[in-house]
Amino acid sequence: MQKEKTNVESFDLDHTKVKAPYVRLAGVKTGQNGDEVYKYDIRFKQPNKEHMDMPALHSLEHLSADIIRNYSDHIVDFSPMGCQTGFYVSLINHNDYEELLTILEKTFIDVTKATAVPACNEVQCGWAASHNLEGAQSLAEEFLAKRDEWHIVFGE
Numbered sequence: 001m002q003k004e005k006t007n008v009e010s011f012d013l014d015h016t017k018v019k020a021p022y023v024r025l026a027g028v029k030t031g032q033n034g035d036e037v038y039k040y041d042i043r044f045k046q047p048n049k050e051h052m053d054m055p056a057l058h059s060l061e062h063l064s065a066d067i068i069r070n071y072s073d074h075i076v077d078f079s080p081m082g083c084q085t086g087f088y089v090s091l092i093n094h095n096d097y098e099e100l101l102t103i104l105e106k107t108f109i110d111v112t113k114a115t116a117v118p119a120c121n122e123v124q125c126g127w128a129a130s131h132n133l134e135g136a137q138s139l140a141e142e143f144l145a146k147r148d149e150w151h152i153v154f155g156e
Contacts, residue, residue: 003016016047017154018153018155022151025041026040026041036091037091038091039090044142056139061156063118064078070107070110076090077089104150105147112141
């Protein structure tokens with residue numbers, strides 16, 4: 001199948017060649033004042049083979065977006081992929097991949113210990129009825145179990 005080039009790095013990634021779970025640098029943008037934003041692909045599920053259930057993904061997003069900021073002041077954003085297979089995390093002026101892996105590990109360990117989903121109410125969330133703490137924790141545990149493989153992006 002011929003694929004067309006797009007303006008989006010992740011659309012140009014051959015999703016049939018990657019092997020989830022993994023953490024990969026998806027791009028770097030340099031601002032006019034020299035600041036650099038590093039965007040990482042945090043892939044939980046194998047593309048086109050499996051995906052995260054939306055309530056669990058939603059809760060994992062809330063938990064991770066809140067908790068990750070306890071471990072780094074460089075976090076710009078933590079957001080889900082529309083395909084429901086992973087997340088993107090963006091950092092400003094921080095390009096230490098190994099340190100990011102440690103930040104993610106600590107974040108997901110904390111997710112597994114959480115007793116509630118932050119901002120899980122109609123005032124702070126756009127779809128407060130769609131959450132699943134236990135599902136989010138299960139996803140975090142599954143991802144943590146493969147910690148030694150996070151650096152391996154492409155399969156054999």
